[in-house]
Structures are given as C-alpha cells and as structure tokens.
Amino acid sequence: MEQKRFQTRDEGFVCAHCGAAVPPNGVTSRDHCPFCLWSRHVDINPGDRANPCGGMLRPAGAEPNAKKGFLIRYRCEKCGAALRNKAALTGNAPDDMEKLIALTAMQ
Numbered sequence: 799m800e801q802k803r804f805q806t807r808d809e810g811f812v813c814a815h816c817g818a819a820v821p822p823n824g825v826t827s828r829d830h831c832p833f834c835l836w837s838r839h840v841d842i843n844p845g846d847r848a849n850p851c852g853g854m855l856r857p858a859g860a861e862p863n864a865k866k867g868f869l870i871r872y873r874c875e876k877c878g879a880a881l882r883n884k885a886a887l888t889g890n891a892p893d894d895m896e897k898l899i900a901l902t903a904m905q
Contacts, residue, residue: 803843803844805827805843805844805845805846806826806827806845807827807828807829807845807847808822808823808824808826808827808828809822809828810822813831813833813834813836814836814838814854815831815834815836815854816831816833816834816836818831818833818834820832820833820891821890821891822890823886823889823890823891824889824890825886825888825889825890826886826889827844827845828886828889829841829844829845829883830855830857830870830883830886830893832886832891832892832893832894833891833894834857834894834897835857835870835893835894835897835898835901836854836855836856836857837854837855837857837872837883838852838853838854838855839851839852839853839854839855839874839876839877839879839881840852851874851876851877851879852876853874853875853876853877854874854875854876855872855873855874855875855881856872856873856874856875857870857871857872857897857901858871858872858873858880858901858904859871859901859902859904860885860898860899860901860902860904861902862902866884867884867885867887868884868885868887868893868898868902869882869883869884869885870882870883870884870885870898870901871901885898
C-alpha cells in the first residue's frame with residue numbers, strides 16, 4: 799500500500815530557535831513557530847518526520863499566493879536546502895502577520 803505524501807501532524811512543540819511553547823494549530827498541521835517563523839528540517843514529505851538532517855530552517859522570505867495565502871521560503875542552516883512552507887494564517891496561534899509581511903521584502 800502506498801503511503802500518502804502529506805501526513806497530518808498537529809502537535810505542539812517548543813521552538814528550537816526562540817524557545818516559545820507552540821500549541822497545536824487546531825486547523826491543520828504546524829511545521830514552524832508562529833512567533834519567530836523558524837522551522838526544523840525534519841520532513842521529506844509534509845508530516846513524515848523522515849528527514850535525518852534536523853537542521854534549523856531560517857526564514858529567508860515570503861511570497862503571497864492567491865490559493866495558499868503566504869508561502870514562507872526557508873534555507874536550511876545545516877545542509878543548505880531551500881524549501882517553502884505554507885504560512886498558518888488561522889488556528890490557535892496564527893503566524894505573526896507583521897513578520898510575514900516583513901519577509902516579503904527579503905530577497
């Protein structure tokens with residue numbers, strides 16, 4: 799049986815960058831801190847937690863998307879991979895909108 803490419807993981811965690819306690823989103827999976835927008839390089843496919851890298855993903859920019867809201871661009875500080883993740887605009891702790899807007903000016 800084929801495994802789904804997207805696995806829902808709505809779990810709370812402590813941010814490895816800023817130390818904030820991040821609650822479960824309550825609406826969809828959460829893969830980054832809503833307060834500082836940093837993430838960890840732990841997924842190969844969303845939610846699988848199968849990537850052995852584990853490096854810190856620095857927010858490197860954001861772009862508005864008509865269908866998905868905002869997409870946050872990341873750069874892994876350990877392996878250099880470039881990734882994009884959907885911003886969490888709703889839920890228990892939505893992403894900091896001011897930080898998202900500021901990221902749109904980054905290139």
